[in-house]
Amino acid sequence: MDLQTIKAARIARQEGKAGVGASSMVHDLGSSGGDIIPLKNYLDSQYLGEIGIGSPPQNFTVIFDTGSSNLWVPSSKCYFSVSSTGNFCEIHYGSGSISGFFSQDNVQVGDLVVKDQVFVEATKEGSLSFILGKFDGILGLGFQEISVGNVVPLWYNMVQQDLLDDEVFSFWLNRNPEAKEGGELVLGGVDPKHFKGKHTFVPVTKKGYWEITMGDFLIGSHSTGLCEGGCAAIVDSGTSLLAGPTDILNSYHFQPIITEINHAIGAEGRVSAECKEVVSHYGDLIWELIISGVKPSKVCAQLGLCLFNGTRYASGIESVVEKEHKEKSSAGNDLPCTACQMLVIWAQNQLREKETKETAISYLDKLCESLPSPMGGLTPEQYILKTGEGAAQVCVSGFMALDVPPPRGPLWILGDVFMGAYHTIFDYGNLEVGFADAA
Template sequence: MEQKLLRSVFCLWVLASCLLLPASSNGLRRIGLKKRRLDLHSLNAARITRKERYMGGAGVSGVRHRLGDSDEDILPLKNFMDAQYFGEIGIGSPPQNFSVIFDTGSSNLWVPSSKCYFSISCYFHSRYKSRKSNTYTEIGKSCEINYGSGSISGFFSQDNVEVGDVVVKDQVFIEATREGSLTFLLARFDGIIGLGFREIAVGDAVPVWDNMVEQGLVSEEVFSFWLNRDPDAEEGGEIVFGGVDPKHFKGKHTYVPVTKKGYWQFELGDILIGNQSTGVCEGGCAAIVDSGTSLLAGPTPVVTEINHAIGGEGVVSAECKLVVSQYGDLIWDLLVSGLLPEKVCQQIGLCAFNGAEYVSTGIKTVVEKENVSAGDSAVCSACEMAVVWVQNQLKQKQTKEKVLSYINELCDSLPNPMGESIIDCDRIPTMPNVSFTIGDKIFNLSPEQYILKTGEGIAEVCISGFMAFDLPPPRGPLWILGDVFMGVYHTVFDSGKLRIGFAEAA
C-alpha cells in the first residue's frame, strides 16, 4: 500500500514538473522581441544593396568569392520596420550578444569588431571583443566586401557561436573593422548571419547552418521561417532550426527542388494579376527566397503591369513611347506572323545579338525634333518590354488598338528606378490579387498583404510591395521573394533533401 502511494505521488510530481517547466527546457527557445515600422530610407538603401548584391557588384579583396522536437531550436526574430527581421545570437565564452539579420541570401556571419576604430557606425553597435572570450582562435585573414550602399572590411576569426540554446563550436566569422556607410550607422542590427549555401560564402567559410548540421546539433537538416506581419504584435516571428513548428502554418507544405545551390533558388511558374496570366513565367523563371530582402523584386515588364493594375505611381519612359509609336504595329505583325518573341527586336533593328545577349545596334531616330538614340540600351530594353506586353495581350485575344493603347499607358507608369511605387491607400479594397505558381499550386497575395504602410493618420503612405529588378543573362532574369511573400507563407528550407516548402502562415 505504501509503495502504491509513493508511486502515485511520484507520478503527480512528474506531471506537475512537465507542466511547470519553461519552454526552453525542451530545447526550444522563445523570446518576445520588439518591432519597428517601415521606413522609406531603409527600403531605398536595401534596394541599392540588393542591386549590387545580385548583379555581381559586390567585390571581395583578399578572399575567394565563389558563386555558383527537442532537437529543434527556435530563435525569435525581431521585425525591423516591417521589412527586416533580426534576432539575437551570442559569440564567444562567455557569450557576447549581437542582433543579426538571418539572411538566406548570403552565407557569412559578420559582426562589428572592437578593433573598428575609424567607423562611427561601429560605436553605435555591439562590438566583438576577442580578449574577453576564452574560446577565441585567431585567424587574421583580411577581407573586404563592397556593396552599392557602402562597404565592409575586416578579418576572419574563430569562436563559439550561440544560436538559441545550442552552441556552434569553432565557427569562422568576420570581424568588421570598417563599415563605410550611413546605412550601417542607422541600422538597428549589428551584423548578418548568412543561411545560404557554402557556394556563395566569402573566403569559403563554412556557414553557421552547415556547422550546426555537421556537429549534430539538429535532428533534421531543416530550418523554417515564420514572419509575423502584424504591425501591432509584440513578436516579430521565429526561425526554427532542426524542423518546423506546427503552430506556424496551416495545411501542408508545397515543396519544390532547389535548382541551383548558392542562393535558395527554385523554378517559379506563371504569375497572374487577378485571374489573368502575365505569360512571362509560363515556361519557368528562376526565383530565390531571400529573408534579407524586404519586398518582392522581379523583371520590369511584369512589375510595371502589376503596379499599373494597382495604380502605382511611376515614371514616363520616352524610349518606351518611342518604341510603341514607331514600332508598335510592326511588333504586333511580327508576333502574329509567328516570329519568336526573342527575335522581334533584332528583326526590327533595335537590338543585336552578340552571342550572349541582345544589345543595342546604334540606329538613330528623330522624333519631334529630338534626337533619340534607338541604339541606347534603354531603347532595346523598351522594345523587349513591349514584346512581352504585346505577346501577353495576344493570348488574351485583345484587338491591336486596345493592346497598343494599353502598352502606351504602361509607358507612363514604369517603376521608379530611384525608389518604391506610391499607392493610393483608399484603392486597396479594389486592387486585384497577385498570384505566383509554385509547383502545382497557386499562391495568392491579396492587396492587404502586398501593400506596405508607413506613417499614421494624414501622414500614412502606402507602398507597392513589388519592385523592378532586372538581372541580365545568364544569371537572370530573376525573381526575389522577400519578406512580403514569406510573411504570408511559412517557408521551409530543407538542405538535406535540397528543397523549399511553402504553406499558409498561421
C-alpha cells in the same frame, strides 16, 4: 534604413553551382522539433534575432539572411576569446559593402553552440543601411557556393557538428509590426502552430541562393506572359520587398498587375489533380510538339486545351485583366489550359537541361504532386507597406525593380513581403523549399 536594395551587387559578384533537386515531396511536419529563435519585427522591413559570440558569449542582433552565406558583426564591439586569423575580406551588397577580417570562435544561436565558427569582424560599414539599421550584423543561411572566402557557413557546421534533429530550418514572419511576437526562425524543425494546411515543396534549381523556378505570374487563372519560359527566383529573408527585373516592373505592362495583384501571386487554378490528368493524357504530345518546332504559345491550343485567337498569349496584360473581370465566374473552366501552359514551361526547362523524354515526363508528374489546391494570393494589406502615423502616414508599394546581372540574373527576389504570407521551410537535406499559408 531597410534592406530593399541590399542584394544586386552581392549577387553579381558571387557565383553558385547547379544543384540537383530532390525527388522527395512528402515531409513529416507533425512535430515541433527544433530550436526556436524569436524574431523582432521592425516596421515589416527587418526581422531581427539574437546570437552570442565568444566565451562568455557577447550578444549581437542580426538579420538571418537566406540570401547570403557569411556571418559578420562589427569589430568595434568585439572582445572575442579567439584571436583573428588576420585575413582581410570584403562583402559587397546592393546598398554598399562591409570590410574587415576573418576571426574564429564559438557562436551560440538559441540553445545551439557551434564550435570554431569562422566569421567576419567588420571594421568598415560603407552604407547608411548598415549604420542606421536596427541590426549589428548579418547571419547568412545560404549555400557555401556564395560564401566569401569559401568560409563554411554556420548552418553547415550545425549539420556537421550534429546539432540538429533534421536538416531543415523554417521561417514564420509576422506582418503585424505592433504584435508582441515578431516571428520565428526554427533551426532543425518546424512550428506547426504557424502554418495551415500542407506545404508546397519545390526543388532548388541552383545552389548558392535558395533559387527556385517561378513557372508563371498569373492574374486569376490567366497568364500574364511575364515569366514565359519560366523565371528564376530566390527566396530571400534578407530583402524586405518583392523585387523583379527593371524591364518588367517599370514597364507600362506592369501597371494593371499592381491593381490586380491580389489575384496574381499564388496562381489560382494550380490544381494537382488537373495537372496530373494533363500529364497523363498529353505529356508525350506536349514533348513531341515542342521538339517538332511548334511555338510553345500554340502547343496547348493544338491539343484543344486552350482557345487561341491570336490575343490570348501575346496581346499584353491589359487584355488579360479585361478578360479576368468578364470571366471571374468561369475561371474554373480554364484549369486544363492553365495546367497545360505550366507543363509547357516546365517541359522547355527540361529540354534546356537535355533531359530524356521519360525523365522529363516523370519530373512533370512529380511537380504536379507538389501543387496544392489552391495556394492563396497576396492581399493588398500584404503587399502595401505603411510608414508613419496619422496624417503623416505614407503607403509604399511592396514591389520594387532590381536588376541582377548575368550570370546569376535576371532574378525575381521573393523577400519578406512574400515570405510574410507563407510559412517557409528551407530543406537542406532534400534541396527543396516549402510554402504553406501562415497562421
